[in-house]
Amino acid sequence: MTIEIAQMTKSFGRTEVLRGIDLTVADGELVALLGPSGSGKTTLLKIIAGLEWPDAGRLAVDGADWLKLDPQDRRIGFVFQNYALFPHMTVRDNIAFGLTVRPRGERPSRADIARRVDELLGFLQIDALGDRHPAQLSGGQRQRVALGRALAIEPTVLLLDEPFGALDAAVRRDLRQWLRSVHDATGTTTIFVTHDQEEAFELADRVVVLDGGRIVQSGDAAAIHDAPASPFVANFMGATIELPVAVRGGRVDAAGIETDHLPSALPDGPARLFMRPEDLTPIPDPDGPWTIASVTNTGAHLRLVLADAAGTKIPADLRRRSPRAAQIAPGVRVHLRPEHASVFPAETA
Structure with a gap:
């Protein structure tokens, strides 16, 4: 029918x-x-x-x-x-x-x-x-x-x-x-x-x-x-991390975030980046703007809380046996690499 x-x-x-x-x-x-x-x-x-x-x-x-x-x-x-x-x-x-x-x-x-x-x-x-x-x-x-x-x-x-x-x-x-x-x-x-x-x-x-x-x-x-x-759909599908970025010449640009692999069809201007905690990889970097505020071991994963100088806090979920896990500890400075993300104009977000 x-x-x-x-x-x-x-x-x-x-x-x-x-x-x-x-x-x-x-x-x-x-x-x-x-x-x-x-x-x-x-x-x-x-x-x-x-x-x-x-x-x-x-x-x-x-x-x-x-x-x-x-x-x-x-x-x-x-x-x-x-x-x-x-x-x-x-x-x-x-x-x-x-x-x-x-x-x-x-x-x-x-x-x-x-x-x-x-x-x-x-x-x-x-x-x-x-x-x-x-x-x-x-x-x-x-x-x-x-x-x-x-x-x-x-x-x-x-x-x-x-x-x-x-x-x-x-x-x-x-x-x-x-x-x-x-x-x-x-x-x-x-x-x-x-x-x-x-x-x-x-x-x-x-x-x-x-x-x-x-x-x-x-x-x-x-x-x-x-x-x-x-x-709304991004957030409902688990992309609960939302950060301000800019689109310039079809590329996403944000301080402390690797975005070269995130092309965008949006016109130039302010935008918002939506990510899932499991899609976000912290990369140890002494000049990185993010600091690992806390680490919780759940067995299979490390649940991280990352903070910047402005007091913004975001979660990240890293597999405990991943190659980067040994470098992760409270106080370590990092920059961020989203393995997957969605970008929307700032006014719609």
Whole structure:
């Protein structure tokens, strides 16, 4: 199913939540909506599901106007962060629920429903849990049941709202890989909401970044990570170090920073340099303007705090076994070499 969204807006009172969203999701594509809280991702998901209605705009699925359809007629599979399972029902009954409540003329037979549930229990690798209740399951098992319930109705579109947000890190990693395999096996057009960039990049075919109700960048993991379209995207992708620089003749210029390998297409003038702590290498230099203020050994890395004469402090993350690590100690003066950085005009930053 191909989803087409055009010029969609939505406000709650005086708060604009969506400000002209244009988005197309191809048939069988897995798209992540990534952004901070309040960026509009969940509202957009709810509008696709029919749980909210936009103030203006278009929503079409395979050419059909979904804004004219009631939620139950869209046959959406929706997986919530908190699972939303029925506590009084067994796993088997939870998965079967969407089939058993269909209108009588569309409802499969009991035998067909049982067969579908058995297929999903096996597919989701929870065969042994069919007769248990949600309270008897772990968080990861509950999320599999929630996905099974969404898949049972053979949804036109699968929507997931922070599906792993309530789980611990190790379970989240396992379930991300598992969900990707489920998507590849079913081929269902899928949109999921997350604020976790690692989760978005690992799972999605394409990541759509939202900020303040607008799409600010769309692309694969490499494009967004390596070439952020704005200071907001750079910062959200972890480039939390921001320093003033100048652009002269297509080159970045800054005292105490090696910038020859950082060409810029910006016009000459003041600019801002955005870097990630792990992309910043301190080079020991007796004339360097930066001093190592502190060093914390985390095992695999040295976490540094660098300070200049003006009192500016920035972090750096150096591999403990790198050749330069032996030269690093509090009080050592350095200049900086960004291995990768993004440059934006000063006024946009």
